[in-house]
Structures are given as structure tokens and as C-alpha cells.
Amino acid sequence: MDVYDLWNASLNDIKQRVTGVNVWTALNCAVPITLDGDFFVIGLRPQDNSLKGHLNHVGTRRAIEEEVGKRLGKEVTVRVLDGITINDWLAAKERDAEAERIRTEAAEREGKRVATYSVWEDVFEQISREYGERQQKGMPQNRARFLERCIEICLEHLSGRDELSEFDERALSRVIDRVGTYTETPPAFVAYELLKRAGRL
Numbered sequence: 001m002d003v004y005d006l007w008n009a010s011l012n013d014i015k016q017r018v019t020g021v022n023v024w025t026a027l028n029c030a031v032p033i034t035l036d037g038d039f040f041v042i043g044l045r046p047q048d049n050s051l052k053g054h055l056n057h058v059g060t061r062r063a064i065e066e067e068v069g070k071r072l073g074k075e076v077t078v079r080v081l082d083g084i085t086i087n088d089w090l091a092a093k094e095r096d097a098e099a100e101r102i103r104t105e106a107a108e109r110e111g112k113r114v115a116t117y118s119v120w121e122d123v124f125e126q127i128s129r130e131y132g133e134r135q136q137k138g139m140p141q142n143r144a145r146f147l148e149r150c151i152e153i154c155l156e157h158l159s160g161r162d163e164l165s166e167f168d169e170r171a172l173s174r175v176i177d178r179v180g181t182y183t184e185t186p187p188a189f190v191a192y193e194l195l196k197r198a199g200r201l
Helices: 003-015 021-029 046-056 058-072 086-133 140-158 166-183 187-198
Strands: 031-036 039-044 077-082
Touching: 003 021, 003 031, 003 039, 003 058, 021 046, 021 058, 031 086, 039 046, 039 058, 039 086, 046 058, 046 077, 058 077, 077 086, 086 140, 086 166, 140 166, 140 187, 166 187
Parallel strands: 039 077
Antiparallel strands: 031 039
């Protein structure tokens, strides 16, 4: 069925399901553009764009989707555009694709950040746990032994990482600060020893 015929065949039944002069005006001004997969695309001319909210109202959308879908024999999703040409729809799809790419990249970054946080949180907790199990913590030689152990723990987690992300650096800094507190050692010295042995200076 032609998209114009489909819209015209559905319009009266859609109107019977909604109320309001502005909603009816918006429906009368809407121009069917295309049926793309499960998207039924309609648009408004620039001078009618103020009516877009009426078409996107949940009740209006449901009426359009159900009435159009009933005639097609499948479920559809209505998409309301600013514009009435197929080029407007192609441009909208490009924007959708770009927005999806950005969302995907953001999700991947967040996934890496969470994974990184988990790794360094494990280091932080391991160091805190081992410190709690140490005896005679105040002795300088025991602080030195614990410092060596902390550096070994950090080195284990640094190995195999070619680069450290900004989040890695921040998390590592937090660990180093804690080691410095536990061992009464300047954090810069802890960092120096760790990075020197990791070959990262």
C-alpha cells in the first residue's frame, strides 16, 4: 500500500481515538513520508513544527501506530520529523546512527572504567587487608617490608598494561597515597620506586 494511501485510510480512525482541536490540526498537517522497515515516518512543514508535540503525545502515537499497524498487519513505530521529504528522513537516520555510535563508545568507556575501578579497588583492599594482618606495624623494618610487599602487589597489576588510562592513573595514585600513609613514606617516593621498577619513569 502506498504510504499516502495508508495514511489517508488510517487518518479518520486515528482522529476518532484522540481529542483536542490542536491534535486534529496536527494530524491534518502531518505528511506521510515513508515506511522504512518498522518505522512509519511522518513529518511537518517548518511552519507547522509547533504542532510536533501533539503528534508525539503518547495517546496520539499509540493511535497512529495501532491504526497504521492494523492495516499493515504488523507493529510499527511512528517517527515524527521536522520536514516532509525523504532527505529529511535520511538525515534523521544519519543523526540516529551518530548518536548510537556516541552512546556505544560511551558505554564501552564506562565498561572499561568500571573494570579498571574493580581492578584497583581489589589492589586497594588487598593492601588494606594485608596491613591489618601485619604485626608490630610501627617498626621501621616492618614498614619497609610492607612497603616492598605493596610495590610487588602493584607491579603484578601493572604488568601487561601497555598504557595507563587517566582513570588508571587516578586509581593508582589513590593506592600509592594509602601505601604512603601505612608505611609513613612520602607518596612521591613510593611512586618513584614503583614506576622505576615497572620501567615507567
